[in-house]
Amino acid sequence: MVLNDSKEGRSGTDRQFDDECVLFLAAVGSESFRAPYEEACRSIREKLEQINEELSRRMGRRFIKSIESRVKSPRSCLNKMVDKKYEITGQTASERLNDIAGVRAVCFFLDDVYKLADILLGTPEYEFIKLKDYVKKPKASGYQSLHLILRVPFDRTAGRGTESVKVEIQIRTQAMDFWSDIEHHFIYKEVTDDDLSEVEEEFLKCAKSVRKIDKQMLKIRKKILRAKRAQAQ
Ligand code: GTP
Numbered sequence: 001m002v003l004n005d006s007k008e009g010r011s012g013t014d015r016q017f018d019d020e021c022v023l024f025l026a027a028v029g030s031e032s033f034r035a036p037y038e039e040a041c042r043s044i045r046e047k048l049e050q051i052n053e054e055l056s057r058r059m060g061r062r063f064i065k066s067i068e069s070r071v072k073s074p075r076s077c078l079n080k081m082v083d084k085k086y087e088i089t090g091q092t093a094s095e096r097l098n099d100i101a102g103v104r105a106v107c108f109f110l111d112d113v114y115k116l117a118d119i120l121l122g123t124p125e126y127e128f129i130k131l132k133d134y135v136k137k138p139k140a141s142g143y144q145s146l147h148l149i150l151r152v153p154f155d156r157t158a159g160r161g162t163e164s165v166k167v168e169i170q171i172r173t174q175a176m177d178f179w180s181d182i183e184h185h186f187i188y189k190e191v192t193d194d195d196l197s198e199v200e201e202e203f204l205k206c207a208k209s210v211r212k213i214d215k216q217m218l219k220i221r222k223k224i225l226r227a228k229r230a231q232a233q
């Protein structure tokens with residue numbers, strides 16, 4: 001936790017830091033700060049739903065399984081700013097944090113992940129910022145997902161024109177999502193270091209199984225398609 005609630009024994013520098021944190025939480029928690037991020041999430045979700053409808057119709061199967069979004073809480077923004085040693089201001093947060101607005105799309109198959117990323121990358125209204133391919137190169141933890149950082153426009157009322165904010169879009173398969181959800185909830189449990197390294201090993205093994213399952217599912221889908229085509233002839 002960043003802020004220490006006890007005022008006792010705090011030095012001048014500590015108190016100045018506390019004040020900065022309080023101001024930051026108020027700024028990042030304000031409606032005017034959050035609204036553009038909420039709006040950008042809403043607009044990406046809408047786009048993903050359109051893509052899903054169109055591709056599911058064309059492919060004759062469901063393309064995206066689920067779409068979730070969230071705007072990062074002020075407390076999580078503060079923790080990240082402190083971890084990354086950024087200046088604790090709202091402006092620095094919007095400039096440096098890529099994931100204040102976060103959207104997650106879960107696909108059925110491995111190749112769908114890249115198909116969806118390509119469609120988003122080819123959408124002219126989004127400005128490309130960064131792509132992190134943790135599918136091709138998983139994290140040391142075993143985490144797999146495709147992260148796309150895009151600058152997404154939103155309409156400002158009061159005739160001040162269109163502005164944009166960054167959105168982190170995580171695209172992954174169901175199997176990757178299953179792993180990541182469980183790992184995220186349990187890895188930070190209070191266990192001793194020795195226990196933790198054993199748990200991490202187990203998670204790594206599961207991540208390898210996830211990879212294998214995703215590849216097998218892709219093969220199964222292709223086999224079914226071939227069989228259907230053969231039957232239709
Ligand atoms: P920048 O976005 O580049 O500023 O750094 P970052 O550390 O936020 O980016 P990174 O791409 O590493 O991770 C962003 C998000 O991915 C996190 O908020 C999580 O949702 C997810 N993530 C990253 N690593 C892991 C992991 O090891 N396990 C799980 N479960 N999720 C992870």
Ligand code: MG
Pocket residue numbers: 098099168
């Ligand atoms: Mg991030």
